[in-house]
Amino acid sequence: MKANRLLAVVALLALAAALVWGLMLAHTPKSAPLQGQIEAREYHVSSKVPGRIEEVMVRRGDKVAAGDLLYVIDSPELNAKLMQAEGGRDAARAMQLEADSGARKQQIAAQKEQWLKAKAGLELAKTTFERVDNLFKEGVVPRQKRDEAYTQWQAAKYTEQAALAVYQMTEEGAREETKAAAAGNARMAEGAVKEVSAILADSQMRAPRGGEVSEVLLQSGELAPSGFPVVSLVDMSDAWAVFQLREDMLKDVKLGEQKTLYIPALDLRAEFKVNHIAVMGDFATWRSTESGHDFDLRTFEVELVPLKPIDGLRAGMSAIWE
Incomplete structure (x- = not known):
């Protein structure tokens, strides 16, 4: 009889402990992962010389080195x-x-x-x-x-x-x-x-940096205005991850510290370093708080650069900050 009562008391205490633990978990805020995006340096190659495109030497996806000829503009007036x-x-x-x-x-x-x-x-x-x-x-x-x-x-x-x-x-x-x-x-x-x-030399446009051709907006025979970006290059050796954080989360982010990011497209985790923190424009960054504060929170843009090159990394890939 005493054993049954003891078991009942133990079971009741275990149930109470489980109930308390469940209530604590229910009221403990969960840290949701942050999703950002991989970006890379882009170069838009344009010419000061207006004229008709004589020849385009590259296509989207081509790898080019600095100094490679990209396109040529024909200008009889300059000749x-x-x-x-x-x-x-x-x-x-x-x-x-x-x-x-x-x-x-x-x-x-x-x-x-x-x-x-x-x-x-x-x-x-x-x-x-x-x-x-x-x-x-x-x-x-x-x-x-x-x-x-x-x-x-x-x-x-x-x-x-x-x-x-x-x-x-x-x-x-x-x-x-x-x-x-x-x-x-x-x-x-x-x-x-x-x-x-x-000026004529500027009609033969060459790659300012090595990279990959991301866009070719005009083809041979089309008229190119002065300053129009005919070819765009992306340099994946100069890539970074961008996140938007509320200002109440900045206490855990310091310039120069390392963070581990998960790249779903590559199914890998890589080490990044916080390189830049800047407030975003007012028109898009004011958000009302949901925690009862009597002020609004602004959004900051945080950039992280990889500590070493990542094979297969592409601009536009998602990055998860857990």
């Missing part, structure tokens, strides 16, 4: 401008070469001949004047004839001086100011060619 700029450069170089080289040998020889001719005319005019002057002194010729001979002698003297100056100027070549101006024009024309060439 014509390049021809104009090159023509102006060649003309400016020729003018500079002419200024630096001076006159041709034939020109110098011709000017020398003109000077010698004027010099000979001067000597003849002087001799003629001396003869007329002697005749004038003897009274053979009138003063008018003497004055005419004297005037011709002086004119021949000025002609000889002018011819000598032109000969010396031709032999010396262009002035330093003329050479400097020609050199400046040549540099200006060279700059115009480089400017157009730089």
Whole structure:
């Protein structure tokens, strides 16, 4: 009889303990896992040059390295401008070469001949004047004839001086100011060619970084506006996980600490490090609390980067923070 009572008391105590334990579990808040998403660095390759797509060298899913040619834009207007700029450069170089080289040998020889001719005319005019002057002194010729001979002698003297100056100027070549101006024009024309060439180089778009082609928005023959992203690349070597946390959960998150995340698509767990914490925009982050607080809670974005590369990781995969 006593044994039955003892068993009944033990059973009653066990039932009470189980009931208390169940009530405690029912009122203990469960920590639900957080779901985030894997993101990766993206590059949108666009050109400053508007034109028609001549050729696209890649397709979605292709692996590319930095510097690989992605697509080419055909721009006849730029090709014509390049021809104009090159023509102006060649003309400016020729003018500079002419200024630096001076006159041709034939020109110098011709000017020398003109000077010698004027010099000979001067000597003849002087001799003629001396003869007329002697005749004038003897009274053979009138003063008018003497004055005419004297005037011709002086004119021949000025002609000889002018011819000598032109000969010396031709032999010396262009002035330093003329050479400097020609050199400046040549540099200006060279700059115009480089400017157009730089713009044309931007019509052949290459990969800024290695990665995988995620989008090809235009194909050959289509018109590409300036700045339109024709090809998009994703670099999975620069990937991270993004989570949105209420601010009352931030007490358990510290910058630099490690967390274990579960990737369902790969069925594996990997170590991540908290790399960035930032509040999200007000328009989407204010949430009313359900715990009786008299204030609202904001949402923060938390980024975690993997400690080592994860094979098969793709942008858009889910990440579970348990």
